[in-house]
Amino acid sequence: MRVIDAGLDVRAFFTTRDGGASAPPFAGLNLATHVGDDPAAVASNRDAVARHAGAPVTFLTAEHGIAVAHITEPGQVGPTADALVTNVPGVALAAIAADCVPILLHDAASGAVAAVHAGREGLFAGVIDAAVAALIDLRGGPRVTGKLSASIGPAVCGRCYEVPAQLRARVAARHPSALSSTRIGTPALDLPRAVETRLAELGCHPIVRSRLCTVENENLFSHRRDGVTGRIAGVIVCP
Ligand SMILES: [Zn+2]
Structure with missing residues (x-):
């Protein structure tokens, strides 16, 4: 399994397609249960x-809103939520995505961590603020503060995420750097850049950002490129 280090002070990484048991079109390390892959x-x-x-x-199942769930036991089955948080040592959280933006957060003040799924609608609704x-x-x-x-994981880049002009205008009115x-x-919309801007506005520092585009890298899952496909995950462990 080849992973991308998240660059945080705790154990945190982003998976790729590398490794895993899934067959095409989910090959190989698909981490989503809802996409039609063999359970x-x-x-x-x-x-x-x-x-x-x-x-x-604990893997989150996103619903493109701003629901945050507190996870209190290692391996707890997570409810449907767009962000998971914990301050319990030994609890590991994961946000799955394929073009949407997986975000990992660590609060050195408390040791608490979060895994967040931020797609266009979640970002617009305020999932980063909620997390x-x-x-x-x-x-x-x-x-x-x-x-x-x-740490912002691989996601569709601002050159690959084409949208109708009206949609771009709606999102950019709230997140100008998404334009x-x-x-x-x-x-087009640049979701990773908008996520980075919002995290900075909320006082996050430092912010590590992967520049890998899911659409442009065959070693990552891209819903936009492939339609039926798997999901990578951002994973973080509470120290
Ligand atoms: Zn791209």
């Missing part, structure tokens, strides 16, 4: 990720 293969793949993490992993607020709540004190670090154009000049 036994997904279970085997998730076990491999847990071994790599060194802890049982950061949940982490700050876990401090139990005043809402101080600082000591929150973030982008494709290589041929048609309207």
